[in-house]
Amino acid sequence: MEYIVITYLWLAIVLYFLLGGADFGVGIIEMFTSTKNISRTRRTMYHAIGPIWEANHMWLIIAIVILFVGFPVIYSQLSVHLHIPLVILLLGIIARGTAFVFRHYDAVRDNMQEIYNSIFVWSSFITPLFLGIIAGSVLSGHIDAKAHDFATAYVFSWLNWFSVAVGLFTVALCGFLASVYLIGEAEDAKDHHRFIHKAKTMNIAAVCCGALVFLAAQVERVPLANWIFGDAVGLSAVILATLSLVLLWTQIGSGRTTLLRILVGFQVTMILLAISYAHFPDFVIIRNGENLSLFTAQAPEKTMQALGSALLIGSVLILPALFYLYYSFQKKKVNGS
Amino acid sequence: MDDFLAARMQMALSLGFHIIYACIGMVMPFFMAVSHYKWLRNGNDVYKNITKAWSKGVAIFFATGAVSGTVLSFELGLLWPEFMKHAGPIFGMPFSLEGTAFFIEAIALGFFLYGWDRFNKWFHWFTGVVVGVSGLASGILVVSANAWMNSPAGFDYVNGEYLNIDPIKAMFNDAWALQALHMTIAAFASTGFAVAGVHAAMMVQKKNVNFHLKAFRIAASFGAIAALLQPLSGDLSAKDVAKRQPAKLAAMEAHYHTQASAPLLIGGIPDPENKKVDYALEIPGMLSYLAHGNFSAEVKGLDTIPERDHPPVPVVHYAFQVMVGIGTFLMVLSVMLLIAFRRKQWLSARWFLMLFALATPLGFIAVEAGWTVTEVGRQPWIIQGIMRTADAVTPMPGIAWSFYLFTAVYISLSIVIIFLLHRQIKMVPVQYDVPAGSSQKH
Ligand code: HDD
Ligand code: HEM
Ligand code: HEM
Numbered sequence: 169m170e171y172i173v174i175t176y177l178w179l180a181i182v183l184y185f186l187l188g189g190a191d192f193g194v195g196i197i198e199m200f201t202s203t204k205n206i207s208r209t210r211r212t213m214y215h216a217i218g219p220i221w222e223a224n225h226m227w228l229i230i231a232i233v234i235l236f237v238g239f240p241v242i243y244s245q246l247s248v249h250l251h252i253p254l255v256i257l258l259l260g261i262i263a264r265g266t267a268f269v270f271r272h273y274d275a276v277r278d279n280m281q282e283i284y285n286s287i288f289v290w291s292s293f294i295t296p297l298f299l300g301i302i303a304g305s306v307l308s309g310h311i312d313a314k315a316h317d318f319a320t321a322y323v324f325s326w327l328n329w330f331s332v333a334v335g336l337f338t339v340a341l342c343g344f345l346a347s348v349y350l351i352g353e354a355e356d357a358k359d360h361h362r363f364i365h366k367a368k369t370m371n372i373a374a375v376c377c378g379a380l381v382f383l384a385a386q387v388e389r390v391p392l393a394n395w396i397f398g399d400a401v402g403l404s405a406v407i408l409a410t411l412s413l414v415l416l417w418t419q420i421g422s423g424r425t426t427l428l429r430i431l432v433g434f435q436v437t438m439i440l441l442a443i444s445y446a447h448f449p450d451f452v453i454i455r456n457g458e459n460l461s462l463f464t465a466q467a468p469e470k471t472m473q474a475l476g477s478a479l480l481i482g483s484v485l486i487l488p489a490l491f492y493l494y495y496s497f498q499k500k501k502v503n504g505s
Numbered sequence: 506m507d508d509f510l511a512a513r514m515q516m517a518l519s520l521g522f523h524i525i526y527a528c529i530g531m532v533m534p535f536f537m538a539v540s541h542y543k544w545l546r547n548g549n550d551v552y553k554n555i556t557k558a559w560s561k562g563v564a565i566f567f568a569t570g571a572v573s574g575t576v577l578s579f580e581l582g583l584l585w586p587e588f589m590k591h592a593g594p595i596f597g598m599p600f601s602l603e604g605t606a607f608f609i610e611a612i613a614l615g616f617f618l619y620g621w622d623r624f625n626k627w628f629h630w631f632t633g634v635v636v637g638v639s640g641l642a643s644g645i646l647v648v649s650a651n652a653w654m655n656s657p658a659g660f661d662y663v664n665g666e667y668l669n670i671d672p673i674k675a676m677f678n679d680a681w682a683l684q685a686l687h688m689t690i691a692a693f694a695s696t697g698f699a700v701a702g703v704h705a706a707m708m709v710q711k712k713n714v715n716f717h718l719k720a721f722r723i724a725a726s727f728g729a730i731a732a733l734l735q736p737l738s739g740d741l742s743a744k745d746v747a748k749r750q751p752a753k754l755a756a757m758e759a760h761y762h763t764q765a766s767a768p769l770l771i772g773g774i775p776d777p778e779n780k781k782v783d784y785a786l787e788i789p790g791m792l793s794y795l796a797h798g799n800f801s802a803e804v805k806g807l808d809t810i811p812e813r814d815h816p817p818v819p820v821v822h823y824a825f826q827v828m829v830g831i832g833t834f835l836m837v838l839s840v841m842l843l844i845a846f847r848r849k850q851w852l853s854a855r856w857f858l859m860l861f862a863l864a865t866p867l868g869f870i871a872v873e874a875g876w877t878v879t880e881v882g883r884q885p886w887i888i889q890g891i892m893r894t895a896d897a898v899t900p901m902p903g904i905a906w907s908f909y910l911f912t913a914v915y916i917s918l919s920i921v922i923i924f925l926l927h928r929q930i931k932m933v934p935v936q937y938d939v940p941a942g943s944s945q946k947h
Contacts, residue, residue, distance in 0.1 A: 222571055222611035230604050232578050236589055237597030244590040247582030251901045255910070258579055262572045262914060266921075269568035273561050274925055275932035322901055467594035467670075474672045475601050482605035489612045497619065 169476040174449075174462050176479045177234045182440050184227035186345065186433050189338070191217055191224045193346025195264065195292020196339060197366060198285075205362065208355065214272060216353040220497065221268065223490060225261075238475050241465040242451055246302075249311045249325045253298045260295030263287050293339060300338025304331035304381075307443070308390055309453040333377065333384035340374035341436060348416075348432040352425030364420055371413070395446030402442040409438035511905040512584045512898050517880070518908070519573065519580055521873050522915045526570030528872065530610075531644050531689075532696035532727070533563045534617075534637030539723050541630050555720045557621075559700075561929055564618055565922060571611070584904070588887050588897035591667050595660050596653040598672040599646040606643035610636055644692065645685045652680035655879070656749045657888050683745050684879075687738045690731045691875060694835060695868025697728020702865025703930065705858040713933055718852065725861065728868070729839035735832050740795065746882075747796035750889060751805040752814060753882035756821040758792055759785075760806045767792040767804040772826060775819045780807070782822075816884045824877035831871040838864060 194213045201209045217224075236243040247254065264287075271284035305311065305326040315321035347367035354360040385392035396402040416431045447453065452460040466472060506514075537559050544552035578600075582589045616624070616632035623629075653659075659675025661668045704721040708714050747754045754760070759775040759782045760767060769792040773785025790800035797804070807815055838860065845851035852858075887894040 220615055222567070223608065223615060225571070225575070226604070226608045226611055229575060229578055229607065233597070233600050233604050236578075236582060236593040237601055238594070240590045240593035243582050243593065244586035247579070247586050247589070248899055248901060251583055251899065251907075254579055254583060255907055258576045259910070259914065261575055262918070265568050265572040266918060269564055270921065270925060273565050273929070275561075275928045318902065467597075470670055471594040471597065471672050474598050478598065478601040478605070482602070482608070485605055486608045486612070489609060493612050493615050496616070496624070 169472050170463070170466060172476040173234060173238050173472055173479065176476075177231060177238070177462075178444065180227045180231040180234060182437055184225075184231060185338075185341075185440060186436055187220075187224040188227060189296065189342040189436070190345040190349045191221055192264075192292050192296040192339075193342035193344070193370075194350070195289050196296075196343040197346050197350065197370075199289045199293060200343075200366070205359075208359065212350060212353050212355060212359065216350060220493060221265075223493065225265070234475065234479070238467050238472060239451070239460075239462065239465050240467060242460045242462075245311070245313065245452060245454075245460060246306065249313075249321065250302055250305055252322060253302050253305070253326045257295060257298040257302065260291045260298060264291035264295055267291065296338045296342045297335040300335035301326055301331045303338065304334030306452050307334075307392075307447070308388060309455050310388075311452060312455040314456075328388055329384035330381070330388040330390050333381040337374065337377040337381050340370060340377045341439075344370040344374045345432055345436065346370075348428050351420075351428060367420060368417075371416075392443075396442050399446045402446045405438040405442035405445070409435045409442070412438070506905040506908070508902055508904040509895060509898050511908040513894065515904065515908040515911055516580065516584055517877075518912060518915060519577055520876065520880075522919075523570065523573040523577055524872060524876065525869055526566050526573060527640075527644060528692040528696050528869070529563070529566045529699075530570045531637070531640040531692045533559060533566070533700075534633055534640060535693075536696075536700065536723050536727060537563070538630065538634050538637060540720070541633060545626055545630060551716055551719055554716060555723075558929065558933060559720075560618060562926060565925055567614060569918065569922060574607075584899055585887065585894075585897040586899050588892060591892070592654075592888060595657075595667065595670050595672060595675045596650045598676045599649040603643045603646040606639045606646060610639040610643065613639065641689065645689060648685045648688050649676050649678070649681045651879070652684045653678045654888055655684070655883060656680040657891055662891055679749060680745065683738070683742050687735075687742050687875075690734050690738055691868070691872050693727050693731035694735055695728075695872050697724050697726075697731060698835060698838075698861070698864050698868040699866065700724035701728055702862050705861035706865070707930065707933075708853070709855060709858045709862060714853075716933065721852075721861075725842050728835075729842045732832070732835040732839040732868075736836060739829070739832060743795055744798070747804070750883065752807065752810045752816055753821070753878075754796060755805065755807045755810070756816045756818045756882050757825040757878055758804075759818055759822040760792065760804060761818075762808055763803060763806040765793065765803045766790045766801045767796075769795060773822075775822050777818055814885060816882050821878055821882045824874040824881070827874040828871045828878060831867045831874070835864065835867060835871075 194217055198206070198209060198213065232243075235246075267284045267288040271281055271288065274280060274284070305328075308328055308330045310328050310331070311325045312320055315325075344367065347363055347370050351360065351363045351367060354363055382392060384390075396406055412431045412435045416428060416435070419427060419431070447459075449462040450459040451462050451465070454460065467475070537556050540552045540559070541556045543549065544556060613632045613635035617629065617636055620629045620632060624632075653675050656679045657675075658678040659671040659673070701721050701724040704717040704724065707717045708721065743754065743757075746757070758767075758770060759773065760770075761780040761782075766789065768787040768789045770782055770785040770787060773782040775782050793802040793804055794800045796802070807818070841851075841857070841860075845857060883889055885893050885895065887897045
């Protein structure tokens with residue numbers, strides 16, 4: 169059962185990166201869209217994510233629930249040492265979710281829209297930035313369970329080059345995911361070209377930020393290169409990700425939007441696999457101390473049984489409905505609604 | 506402000522904020538399902554407009570409910586890491602099931618809000634019902650976690666360790682059934698009277714009376730049925746509390762001294778120093794009856810409980826009085842509504858509508874008061890009799906700042922939401938009074 173729970177945890181995190189990430193990315197794209205095109209872009213975006221954004225964000229909650237039920241020690245350690253970035257993440261989530269809905273449901277269109285827009289755009293940037301910072305900190309080895317002073321315990325645990333680089337990388341990936349996703353949502357040929365162009369730019373940005381992550385890993389002595397290249401699975405994942413990237417560039421103008429989406433999703437999944445597999449089962453890397461492992465920091469047997477069953481039963485109910493949701497709103501769009 | 510107090514206040518603030526949206530998210534789908542059904546059945550477009558107008562409000566509330574709930578699932582760890590470390594595996598079962606319920610709710614909501622004119626109309630109606638049912642399910646499940654804190658079960662506590670954990674037993678703890686029942690009824694009562702109150706206020710101003718009267722009838726009927734059941738369920742809850750948390754019951758009643766034929770105090774100002782209550786109205790024997798079903802039974806007072814385990818009496822006592830007072834008032838209002846359904850002229854009488862308009866916030870005030878009773882009445886325990894709240898709090902200093910920050914955020918959000926609802930309501934004539942036949946945008 170523990171493997172089932174761990175698989176679900178991994179899937180929830182990956183799906184949140186992919187779906188929630190594309191969702192954040194849409195806001196990042198909005199940030200980089202010229203005023204000339206902004207209102208059409210907003211409309212396209214609204215049609216693209218309106219019906220599904222709440223469902224996309226459920227993956228985060230699933231991941232958190234799995235953590236606090238199944239791996240309570242990990243959950244409480246991270247809550248203590250990453251308190252500050254978590255609070256910023258939460259504020260970002262509040263701001264973004266509400267601004268997105270408020271701007272659509274405000275019955276009067278006036279300059280309040282400007283306020284909603286800027287809140288939406290900024291929180292779409294800050295939230296994934298801090299999500300990435302948190303993810304980076306979990307691996308960076310800067311969490312110090314024995315720290316005595318405030319700065320070491322609560323600030324440098326997340327404020328370091330590596331974490332920040334991962335944060336930027338996450339933002340770029342979100343933008344990349346979203347722009348590839350939006351290619352398929354474009355209303356006309358001109359938009360189509362715009363989104364392709366965006367996707368290319370975002371991809372270059374993502375590659376640069378990726379390089380930055382490696383650089384920062386060197387500076388902070390995070391054995392990232394070792395994890396990824398010193399491990400057969402990690403290495404193959406990276407090679408596959410690179411291959412899919414090449415394929416993506418050759419196909420980007422082809423109009424095969426589903427293929428593009430699959431490729432970009434595959435690519436991000438491989439990156440996450442490469443990073444997470446190498447130090448499995450360790451989940452949190454702690455400075456000079458006992459890393460928190462998914463095997464040793466586990467809840468008792470009976471809880472894992474119950475949690476695993478709840479997840480399995482839940483999937484049977486959720487997955488068909490979720491696919492039908494995505495499918496319906498895709499199909500209706502093609503039919504020109 | 507000291508960090509421990511700040512953490513408690515921040516938790517209370519976040520929960521108190523979330524519960525409003527949670528209640529609305531659980532209950533509004535049912536109101537919409539009724540008006541939607543009426544429209545599908547008899548084709549009266551007013552009902553379609555009511556459904557659409559409500560669904561816009563609900564979309565705003567849902568988004569706020571979803572984000573504030575997300576905040577809560579992090580805050581449990583951010584503020585009470587020591588609690589979650591031990592409690593997570595024990596009381597986590599309802600949360601893992603709740604995940605499914607939320608997911609289904611979010612999916613169904615996507616279909617419902619964006620599915621007008623896109624799907625078979627009965628499928629579309631059905632997705633609305635699914636939103637309500639899964640919302641109720643998630644509410645009932647999460648109350649189980651809270652009930653476990655009031656009546657811990659499903660583990661053995663040996664030398665500070667939590668052994669033989671059984672999450673299923675923990676979920677079906679003693680307090681769950683009655684707390685979930687009372688909470689569910691409260692959600693219907695509070696949302697019902699709030700919605701009815703807004704529509705009554707519009708009728709007082711003679712705006713779109715036809716539209717608002719139909720909406721009022723639906724919401725007020727739900728609210729009234731719930732408000733009539735509420736005191737019955739509350740009475741059961743009180744008996745339950747007397748058994749499992751005598752300290753909480755004593756604090757609710759400001760009952761300092763153990764006594765047979767204990768009187769029920771109405772109002773009054775508790776004086777914790779001298780352990781007495783001033784200016785209260787006493788009904789002899791009533792407390793014994795309410796707590797144990799017998800006018801002469803002995804009711805344990807706070808004197809049977811060590812001083813360091815006393816909850817803060819005045820807050821709990823006042824909150825309980827507020828809840829029961831409002832409960833009684835809403836019950837009277839419900840009876841009047843039943844009369845009004847016979848004497849139709851009341852439904853357009855100004856005084857009658859004013860009464861409902863004034864009752865708009867009362868249900869929610871009672872909900873907040875009720876949770877104050879439950880949660881503050883449990884103090885100093887975070888897990889009754891097992892773990893103290895003070896031992897659970899995060900070691901991180903400076904929580905006061907995060908409390909100020911969240912307070913500012915929640916206040917601003919509340920202001921924006923009121924502003925948005927005001928605009929929605931103001932725009933009702935513009936959006937829905939179009940002559941028949943012309944098209945509507947959604
Ligand atoms: C519309 C809201 C509302 C109204 C009118 C009432 N209640 Fe209530 N009450 C709640 C809303 C509520 C609540 C917010 O939903 C609580 C908090 C925890 C819970 O499960 O329900 C609650 C808790 C609560 C508790 C504590 C339960 C516990 O700690 O486990 C008791 C004893 C009562 N109530 C009793 C009553 C009585 C005797 C009422 C008589 C009129 C009453 N309530 C009206
Ligand atoms: C008795 C108290 C509570 C009740 C009755 C309740 C009920 C609900 C309901 C009905 C919803 C969905 C409606 C909406 O989105 O507006 C909701 C949302 C949510 N609640 Fe609560 N809740 C309570 C307390 C909590 C607590 C303590 C937590 C966290 C540990 C929590 C976590 C959440 C989350 C994560 C969501 C968002 C789900 C989504 O995205 O749809 N809730 N709650
Ligand atoms: C949504 C309705 C709820 C409201 C309005 C509410 C209200 C409160 C209040 C006022 C406090 C502060 C008590 C004090 O410190 O004096 C509190 C504490 C707390 N509540 Fe609730 N509560 C609700 C539901 C829940 C649920 C469902 C859970 C279950 C997980 C929960 C878990 C906690 C925890 C962990 C604390 C902090 C520890 C403590 O003070 O005992 N609450 N709540």
